[in-house]
Amino acid sequence: TDAGPAAGRLSMLVAGRAARARALEAVGQLRAVLAEADRAGTAELLAQASVDLLRGPSDDIAAWVDFELRSAEYYGLLAEISGRAPDTAAAEGFLPEDITARVRAQRLDDSRRRVSLRGYQAFGARFALAQRRVILGDEMGLGKTIQAIAALAHLAAAGDTHFMVVCPASVLVNWTREIEARSTLRALPLHGPDRQDAFADWKVRGGVGVTTFDALRGFPVPDGDGTGMLVVDEAHCVKNPLALRSQAVAQWADSSARVLFMTGTPMENRVGEFRSLVRMLDGEVADRLDDRDGMAGPVAFRKAVAPVYLRRNQQDVLTELPALQLTDEWEELSASDEDAYRDAVRAGNFMAMRRAAYRDPGTSAKLCRLREIVREAGDNGQKTLVFSAFRDVLDTVRSALQGEPDRPAPVFGPLTGSVPPRQRQSVVDEFAGVAGPAVLLAQIQAAGVGLNIQAASVVVICEPQIKPTLEHQAVARAHRMGQVRPVRVHRLLTTGGVDERLVRMLERKTRLFDAYARRSEVAEATPDAVDVSDTELARRIVEEEQARLGLADALLPEPEPAAPDA
Structure with a gap:
């Protein structure tokens, strides 16, 4: 009503001075309201609400x-x-009461957010805001990305303009999509040949820059607290303080007002590696972490890191998550499998030993069982996800499945480290979009992180992995929040060789991780006392297998490359 005279020049002319002043003030208020509605996407929300209200009742x-x-x-x-x-204590990560009280008191603004949060997710976002520099170590599948976006949206509503997300290249596209879909924030990929121009745009206009660990090294570090929050996804990638990527992240962390490290595996094998992550966030907490905390047991360890570390597990907070059935598929080596395995042991080639069971596809016992699993899943209309560490194994699996006479399902992939991130997400989308059964092949290092593949309810792991976290992450691609079907995981193993030794080692490492990274009452020894390097472990297994098979005079094993893709 007050703005009415501003509808035309004549009405403004005949209005009194006081009325004209009220009209101009009212017009300014209307402009502000409309601008905020535009930023919040109110028009689209009202249009969708209108469609929903006019839609008839849904059928079953x-x-x-x-x-x-x-x-x-x-x-x-x-x-x-x-x-x-x-359980409230589980949802709050079993933190000490003084910290939980401070986190509960933290307000969480949702005006720039387009998604509702679960209770434990809201607590995680508040934890990041209240504690300012933290590690969110939630188990895979609990929505760490959503919690980070909620914290960013809160800060944006409070006036912060510049944010940076650092992640592996494989999930850069997914991060950009999630920010745009779950918030009103501007997402700007800082990747590829035009990344310097995009970075210059980000410096001027702000928003959420999304970049990779390697690309971050090419950007100048902002002065002071120029970044409202630095988010580092898969932060265990920067646990080595001597690595260039770790040093770049540390420099950005020093210049950021808030820092959020995200990883489902913050500790992996050694407490010392976890300490190096904590040091980037809070030097005093890192200095208090020493071997005595590890020797005192996981309870003391978690208490020592409580100011900077929050972890929740699926079984504690996702009570509705469908069942997860894990099956070890033990197979006897065929004659040709045995020959291939002996050749690999004789050569001292650890990686060849791990994939010897696939050298002869025509007689491979593992490949025969894999075909049966895929066929059964197809008969039940289910999608299957097949993981291996080795590109040549995935190529063999692809050829075998495509050569099936009654091929019940299309085969996608393999997703490997050489596939560009945007193309990986496109392949996942095509796989999910198939009506009925389908198979997606993926290298476990490339697709075991970041991608959401809830369309699959059957998972096959072609060989045991050296790190238990690789298998946990791979399974969590399918068994995560949003999954509505029970998930069956089949791990293909052969008796009497490297697979048996790796399985026993995996069980030890998993118990160690559970004791320190989860809440637990067991495992009173420091992990440094029981762990060995992967290279040393491979050498030991090869030598033991050479002795078991009577090949003690064979070639000594050479140290294996870090990336089996080679």
């Missing part, structure tokens, strides 16, 4: 499809209505 099939697409939202709403929320 449509309702089920919507549930599959948005199951996390359904479960979150049901938890609120029913009051069946997860």
